[in-house]
Amino acid sequence: MAISAVLLSRARTPRPHLQLPANPKPIKNSVTLDIPITRRLAILTTFTFCTTPFIHTSSSASAESFLSGISNTKSWFQFYGDGFAIRVPPQFQDIMEPDDYNVGLSLYGDKAKPKTFAARFATPDGSEVLSVVIRPSNQLKITFLEAKDIADLGSLKEAAKIFVPGGATLYSAHTIKIKEEEGYRNYYFYEFGNDIQHVALVAAVNSGKAFIAGATAPHNKWNDDGVRLRSAAVSLTVL
Numbered sequence: 001m002a003i004s005a006v007l008l009s010r011a012r013t014p015r016p017h018l019q020l021p022a023n024p025k026p027i028k029n030s031v032t033l034d035i036p037i038t039r040r041l042a043i044l045t046t047f048t049f050c051t052t053p054f055i056h057t058s059s060s061a062s063a064e065s066f067l068s069g070i071s072n073t074k075s076w077f078q079f080y081g082d083g084f085a086i087r088v089p090p091q092f093q094d095i096m097e098p099d100d101y102n103v104g105l106s107l108y109g110d111k112a113k114p115k116t117f118a119a120r121f122a123t124p125d126g127s128e129v130l131s132v133v134i135r136p137s138n139q140l141k142i143t144f145l146e147a148k149d150i151a152d153l154g155s156l157k158e159a160a161k162i163f164v165p166g167g168a169t170l171y172s173a174h175t176i177k178i179k180e181e182e183g184y185r186n187y188y189f190y191e192f193g194n195d196i197q198h199v200a201l202v203a204a205v206n207s208g209k210a211f212i213a214g215a216t217a218p219h220n221k222w223n224d225d226g227v228r229l230r231s232a233a234v235s236l237t238v239l
Contacts, residue, residue, distance in 0.1 A: 007214035087235035
C-alpha cells in the first residue's frame with residue numbers, strides 16, 4: 001500500500017484507554033528554511049518557530065506565510081518511538097491496538113510482518129488523525145547506497161511523486177533544514193488534499209529508513225484545526 005494511502009486510511013473510533021495531556025490557497029513556490037537547531041535541542045523542544053531571527057530563506061514572504069501556519073508545540077505531550085519523536089496535540093488519544101505493538105517481532109526465525117504504523121493518535125471522534133509510518137528508504141526509491149538523508153531520494157519536487165498521491169491538489173511544499181552535530185538534516189513538508197481529506201505530511205530519512213508523519217482531517221475540520229495538525233506533523237524529529 002502506498003504511503004499516502006496508509007496515511008489517508010480512516011481511523012477506528014479510539015478506545016478510551018489513554019488520554020494524552022492537554023482549505024489554504026495553492027502556493028506555487030517552495031521555500032527552504034535553514035534553522036540552526038542542534039539535534040539535542042530539537043529533541044528537547046521540537047520546533048519552536050518563534051525563533052524567527054534564526055530562519056534564513058530565499059523567499060521571506062513564503063517563509064512568513066508558512067511560519068504563520070505553525071504553532072508552538074513545546075507544551076504538548078512528546079511521544080518517543082523507534083528512532084523518532086513527535087508532539088501530540090491535546091485531546092488526541094493513542095489508537096494503536098495492543099497487537100500493533102507486537103507486529104515487527106519475529107519468533108523462531110520467522111520473517112517479521114512489517115508494522116503499518118509506528119504511532120497513531122486521533123481525536124475522540126476519529127475524524128482527525130496523526131500517524132507515523134516507517135519504511136526502508138529503498139522501498140520508496142531503489143538506491144544502491146543506503147540513504148542517509150531525504151535528499152538522497154531526490155529534490156523536494158522529485159520526491160513529491162513518492163509522497164503526494166496522483167490526482168491530489170498540492171497546496172504547499174517546503175524543505176526544512178535542521179542543524180545537527182554532523183551538519184544539516186533535511187525534512188520535506190507537503191500539504192495536499194483530495195476530495196475528502198486534507199493532509200500535512202513531513203518526511204525525513206536516517207540510516208536507510210524513511211520516517212513519515214501525516215496529520216489528516218476532513219476539509220471542513222481543517223479550517224479550524226489546520227494549524228495544530230500542521231504543527232503536529234512538523235514536530236517530527238528523527239533521533
